[in-house]
Amino acid sequence: MNSIQTDTIVIGGGIIGVSLAYGLIKHGSSVILLDREDQNLTASRANFGLVWVQSKGYGMPRYAEWCIEATDHWPVFSESLEEETGSKLNYENTGGFEICLGEEELAARVKFIEDMRMQSRNGQYEVSMLSRDELQKMLPKIALGNDVSGASFCRHDGIVDPLNLLRTFYQGFQKRGGDYRPGHWVEDIQKDGSGFLVKTPKQHFRAQKLVIASGLATTKLSNMVGMAVPVSPQKGQVLVTERTSKLFPFATGGIRQNANGNFMFGASHEDTGIEIGTSTDILKVLVSRALRIFPVLENLQLVRTWAGLRVLTPDQKPVYCESEEFPGAFAVTSHSGVSLASLHSDKLPEWILEGKIFPDFDVFHPRRFNV
Amino acid sequence: MFKKLPQNGEKVSIDFEGKRLETVTGQTVAAALLGSGEMLFRESAVTGQPRSVYCMMGVCFECLLEIDGKPNQQSCMILVQEGMKIRRQQRPIMENHASA
Amino acid sequence: MQVPEYDLIIIGSGPAGMAAAVTSRGQGLKVLVLDEQPTAGGQIYRNIEHLELHRNPEFKKLGRDYSEASGLVKRFKNCGADYLSGMTVWQIEKELVVRVVHNSPGQDKKSPLSFKAKKILIAVGAMERPMPIPGWTLPGVMACTAVDVLYKSAGIVPKGTVVLAGAGPLLLLIATRLLDAGVKISALLNTNPQNALLKALPHLPSALRTPEYLVKGAGMLLKLRTSGVPIHFGIRSIEAQGKENLNRVRFVSSKGTQTVDADLLLLHQGVVPNVQITRLLGCEHQWYESQRYWEPVLDEWGNTSVPGIAVAGDCGRVSGSKVSELSGHIAALETARALGALSESKRDEQASSIRAELKKQQASRPFLDTLFEPQKSWIVPEDEATMVCRCEEVDVGEIRNTVRLGAHSPDRVKAMIRSGMGFCQGRMCALTLSEIIADELKISPADVGYLRVRSPIKPVTLGQLVSSE
Structure with a gap:
C-alpha cells in the first residue's frame, strides 16, 4: 500500500486530538488527523x-496551576479562534460555583477549599466561600431551594458551548489545510527510520512526529510505541431541557444553562465498562439534586439525555509524555479536554514540535503509576 | 385557514391571548384554535419565525403553546378544558439573542 | 405507587393494536393498551366511535372500511384489556418497564405512570415522510393527513383555496375527501414521475387479487378529473411563499414556472414507519431501499431482535390498515405461545387462515409501492437554503458543509450543528439528514445510519421524571 507523508500525525478526533491538531498546524507543522469509525464513544460529544479550575488538581499542585494557566488563557484563545473561523464559541468567564446542600456538604467543601489553598505554591488559588444569602444575591432570577447551605466560588471558572468548540476546531483545522480522515481505525504503528509508519485498513501514513490522543484507545496505541498509559472508562449521563429565558448565567459542577437557553444537568460517575446507555434511576438522582438546588426548574421539560465515557487515568490527572524508546511519539490524555483546550492548542505544540521543556512538566509522566 | 362544521358536544370556552373562544369537549387545543380561525401558534425558538400546526398527530412539535402558564405544550395532544388560558409560545429571552 | 404488571403491554390502539388486544385477551392474557391519542382507532380510524354516533351521515360517507373498523373497535372495547388513552410513552427500559405521562394537565395523580410487562407489542403506526421544500415552515403549510385528522377528530375543514402537492394514495384520498366536504382545491401538484405507471404495470396482475383497492383508486382519480381540479404534472420544484402566512405557491412544471394563490398547502410524500420506540430499544433495523425508509427487522411473527419486543402494523412496514390488523392478530398468537397460553401447534393452526388473508391483502403492495416509489429529488432538497431541522432551524447547506468538515454520520452532524436536537427529537429531520449525508458522500443511507434515539422519546418535565416509580 502506498503511504501518505506528513510532518505530524495525530490519532484521535475528540476534543484533545483536534485541539492539538489545530495547534500543531498553527505552529507550522503539516498535520493528518486520523479518527476511527463513527459508532464510537467520543467523550467530547457528551x-x-x-x-473549570476550582476542584481540579487536588494532590497535584502542578495540575492546579496548569488549569489556572489554561483558564486564564481562554479569553485570548477563544477570541482568536472565533476570529479565524467566524464561529461563535459562546465562551463566558462567568465564574463558577460548587453549590452545597446541607451543613455536612458545606463543611466538607470548606475543608477541601482550604486544602487546595494550602497545597497551592504561588497563592494563585482564588476560591472563596459564599453564604446562602450571598449566593442568592448573585442569582436574582432563580430562587434557591431550602436545602442550599452555601457555595464555593471561583472567578476563573467559565462556560463554553462544547459542541461549538468541537466544530470550530474542525473548521479552523480545515481552514489551515489540515487533513482530517474520519473512518480510519489505526491497526498498527511501526518505527520508520527517524519517524513512524501508521497503518489503517484504508491507508498507510508516514510522519516524523506522532501524537496519540485517542481516548480509551490510548493505552493500546501508546503500547505500540513503548509507552504505558493506563486509562479506563467512566460513564457520565447528562440531561438537557427545553430552552428557557436566561436564569442562571454561571457555571457549576452539575447544572448549567447554555447560550441557547437549555439547562443541562450532569453528570453521573459510573463504572459500567464500555457502554453508553442512559438509565432512569441515575437520571433521577441527577435531577433530584438539581431540583433541591433550584426547585422552580421542576416544570421544565426534559428534551434529551446523553451519556459518554470519561477517559480516566488511575489518579484522574492528565498524562503528557514522550516515548523514551521512540522519541517523537507523544501521548496526551486528560478528562479536562475543554478546560485545557487553550493550552493544548497554543502551548503544547512548542513541546511536541520544538522540544520545549515546561517547568515541572515531568509530573504528568505516567511513570507515576508504576510506584 | 379553517372553518367549523356544526359541532357536537358540550360547550367549552377557552381564553386565547385574552380572547374568548367557544369550542366543544373532546377537541384538542390545536383543533379548537384552528377552527376559530387562528393560524399563528408560536415563534420558532431560534430565530422567532412564525409557526403553526404541521402534522396534527404528535410528531412535529410545531403546535407548541403556553397552556395555563406552562410553556411548550403540544397542543394537538391536549384536550380543551373549560377556562383554559392559552397563549402563543414566545421565543425565550436570552441576553445574547442577536448571536443565537 | 406500585408498578402494575401485565402479560402484554400494547402501545398503540390503531388496527394492529386493537386486533392484538382482542386476540391476546381471547387467549386469557392480562393486557394493557396505551395510546397517546384520546380515542381508539389510530390515525386511519381516528375518532371513529364519535363519528358513528354523532356524525353518522359523514361516517357513512367514509365507506365500508369504517363500518368494518367500527366492529373492531367495539370488540376491542369489550375484550377486557385495560385501555389508557391520552398517555404518552417516554421511556421503555430493558426490564420491560414502560413509563408514561398524561398529555392533558392535571391528570398525573389519577393512575400509575409506570407499568411492567412480560411482553411488549409496539403498534404505533406510521408517520408522514417529511417533504422539505423552501418555505415549508410557514403557517398554512401542513402535512396532508393533518387536515384529515382535523376533519375526523374535530369537524374542521379548510376554508379558502387549497393546493395539494406530492404523491401517494393518501394524497388522492384526502383530495377527494376535501372535494366531498366542499373545499376548493386550486391545484394538485403531482410529483410522481410520469413513467411511474409504466414501471408499476408488471405488478398489476398480482394487485388484481384485491381489485377493491384498484377500483377505489380509479374512483378517486375519476372524481378528481371530473371535479375540474387543475392537476399539474412533471413538477420539478415547489416553493411556499408568504411572510407571516402562506400566500402563494410557486412551482416549476413541464409547462414552466407558475404561481398560484393559496391559503393552505398540503404536502405528502408517502408514509414511513414510526421507529422511535424500536430505535430506543435498540432493535435491529434495515434500510428498505424501494420505499427509502428504515424498518425494524422482524421474523414472521413480528418479533424484533430484542427479546420480549414485537412489532405489528405500519411501524414494522407500511402496509395499510387491513394488513396491520392481521399482523396484530399474528403477533398476539405468538405472544400467547411464548407465555405458555397457547401451544405451538395451536398457534400455527390459528395463524394459518390469517396468513392466507394476509397474503391476499399484501398482493397489491408491489404495484402501489412501485407506482408511488419515493423520489430522491423530493427528499434531498436541491435548494440549499431549505430548512431540514425545523426545530433548530438547520438548512441543507449547513448539513452539507458539516459533512464536508468530516462529520460522516447523523450523530456527528447533530453534535456539530444541532440538527435533531429540538423538541421533535429528530422525527422531522432524521430521514432527510441521513439522505443528505448519503448524497454528499455518494453512498447509501443504509451505510450512513440513523440518529441515535434515547429517552425521553417525548418530553417529560423534570418533576415528572423524579416522581416516576
Whole structure:
C-alpha cells in the first residue's frame, strides 16, 4: 500500500486530538488527523462545557496551576479562534460555583477549599466561600431551594458551548489545510527510520512526529510505541431541557444553562465498562439534586439525555509524555479536554514540535503509576 | 385557514391571548384554535419565525403553546378544558439573542 | 405507587393494536393498551366511535372500511384489556418497564405512570415522510393527513383555496375527501414521475387479487378529473411563499414556472414507519431501499431482535390498515405461545387462515409501492437554503458543509450543528439528514445510519421524571 507523508500525525478526533491538531498546524507543522469509525464513544460529544479550575488538581499542585494557566488563557484563545473561523464559541468567564446542600456538604467543601489553598505554591488559588444569602444575591432570577447551605466560588471558572468548540476546531483545522480522515481505525504503528509508519485498513501514513490522543484507545496505541498509559472508562449521563429565558448565567459542577437557553444537568460517575446507555434511576438522582438546588426548574421539560465515557487515568490527572524508546511519539490524555483546550492548542505544540521543556512538566509522566 | 362544521358536544370556552373562544369537549387545543380561525401558534425558538400546526398527530412539535402558564405544550395532544388560558409560545429571552 | 404488571403491554390502539388486544385477551392474557391519542382507532380510524354516533351521515360517507373498523373497535372495547388513552410513552427500559405521562394537565395523580410487562407489542403506526421544500415552515403549510385528522377528530375543514402537492394514495384520498366536504382545491401538484405507471404495470396482475383497492383508486382519480381540479404534472420544484402566512405557491412544471394563490398547502410524500420506540430499544433495523425508509427487522411473527419486543402494523412496514390488523392478530398468537397460553401447534393452526388473508391483502403492495416509489429529488432538497431541522432551524447547506468538515454520520452532524436536537427529537429531520449525508458522500443511507434515539422519546418535565416509580 502506498503511504501518505506528513510532518505530524495525530490519532484521535475528540476534543484533545483536534485541539492539538489545530495547534500543531498553527505552529507550522503539516498535520493528518486520523479518527476511527463513527459508532464510537467520543467523550467530547457528551461534554458539559465547563472551563473549570476550582476542584481540579487536588494532590497535584502542578495540575492546579496548569488549569489556572489554561483558564486564564481562554479569553485570548477563544477570541482568536472565533476570529479565524467566524464561529461563535459562546465562551463566558462567568465564574463558577460548587453549590452545597446541607451543613455536612458545606463543611466538607470548606475543608477541601482550604486544602487546595494550602497545597497551592504561588497563592494563585482564588476560591472563596459564599453564604446562602450571598449566593442568592448573585442569582436574582432563580430562587434557591431550602436545602442550599452555601457555595464555593471561583472567578476563573467559565462556560463554553462544547459542541461549538468541537466544530470550530474542525473548521479552523480545515481552514489551515489540515487533513482530517474520519473512518480510519489505526491497526498498527511501526518505527520508520527517524519517524513512524501508521497503518489503517484504508491507508498507510508516514510522519516524523506522532501524537496519540485517542481516548480509551490510548493505552493500546501508546503500547505500540513503548509507552504505558493506563486509562479506563467512566460513564457520565447528562440531561438537557427545553430552552428557557436566561436564569442562571454561571457555571457549576452539575447544572448549567447554555447560550441557547437549555439547562443541562450532569453528570453521573459510573463504572459500567464500555457502554453508553442512559438509565432512569441515575437520571433521577441527577435531577433530584438539581431540583433541591433550584426547585422552580421542576416544570421544565426534559428534551434529551446523553451519556459518554470519561477517559480516566488511575489518579484522574492528565498524562503528557514522550516515548523514551521512540522519541517523537507523544501521548496526551486528560478528562479536562475543554478546560485545557487553550493550552493544548497554543502551548503544547512548542513541546511536541520544538522540544520545549515546561517547568515541572515531568509530573504528568505516567511513570507515576508504576510506584 | 379553517372553518367549523356544526359541532357536537358540550360547550367549552377557552381564553386565547385574552380572547374568548367557544369550542366543544373532546377537541384538542390545536383543533379548537384552528377552527376559530387562528393560524399563528408560536415563534420558532431560534430565530422567532412564525409557526403553526404541521402534522396534527404528535410528531412535529410545531403546535407548541403556553397552556395555563406552562410553556411548550403540544397542543394537538391536549384536550380543551373549560377556562383554559392559552397563549402563543414566545421565543425565550436570552441576553445574547442577536448571536443565537 | 406500585408498578402494575401485565402479560402484554400494547402501545398503540390503531388496527394492529386493537386486533392484538382482542386476540391476546381471547387467549386469557392480562393486557394493557396505551395510546397517546384520546380515542381508539389510530390515525386511519381516528375518532371513529364519535363519528358513528354523532356524525353518522359523514361516517357513512367514509365507506365500508369504517363500518368494518367500527366492529373492531367495539370488540376491542369489550375484550377486557385495560385501555389508557391520552398517555404518552417516554421511556421503555430493558426490564420491560414502560413509563408514561398524561398529555392533558392535571391528570398525573389519577393512575400509575409506570407499568411492567412480560411482553411488549409496539403498534404505533406510521408517520408522514417529511417533504422539505423552501418555505415549508410557514403557517398554512401542513402535512396532508393533518387536515384529515382535523376533519375526523374535530369537524374542521379548510376554508379558502387549497393546493395539494406530492404523491401517494393518501394524497388522492384526502383530495377527494376535501372535494366531498366542499373545499376548493386550486391545484394538485403531482410529483410522481410520469413513467411511474409504466414501471408499476408488471405488478398489476398480482394487485388484481384485491381489485377493491384498484377500483377505489380509479374512483378517486375519476372524481378528481371530473371535479375540474387543475392537476399539474412533471413538477420539478415547489416553493411556499408568504411572510407571516402562506400566500402563494410557486412551482416549476413541464409547462414552466407558475404561481398560484393559496391559503393552505398540503404536502405528502408517502408514509414511513414510526421507529422511535424500536430505535430506543435498540432493535435491529434495515434500510428498505424501494420505499427509502428504515424498518425494524422482524421474523414472521413480528418479533424484533430484542427479546420480549414485537412489532405489528405500519411501524414494522407500511402496509395499510387491513394488513396491520392481521399482523396484530399474528403477533398476539405468538405472544400467547411464548407465555405458555397457547401451544405451538395451536398457534400455527390459528395463524394459518390469517396468513392466507394476509397474503391476499399484501398482493397489491408491489404495484402501489412501485407506482408511488419515493423520489430522491423530493427528499434531498436541491435548494440549499431549505430548512431540514425545523426545530433548530438547520438548512441543507449547513448539513452539507458539516459533512464536508468530516462529520460522516447523523450523530456527528447533530453534535456539530444541532440538527435533531429540538423538541421533535429528530422525527422531522432524521430521514432527510441521513439522505443528505448519503448524497454528499455518494453512498447509501443504509451505510450512513440513523440518529441515535434515547429517552425521553417525548418530553417529560423534570418533576415528572423524579416522581416516576
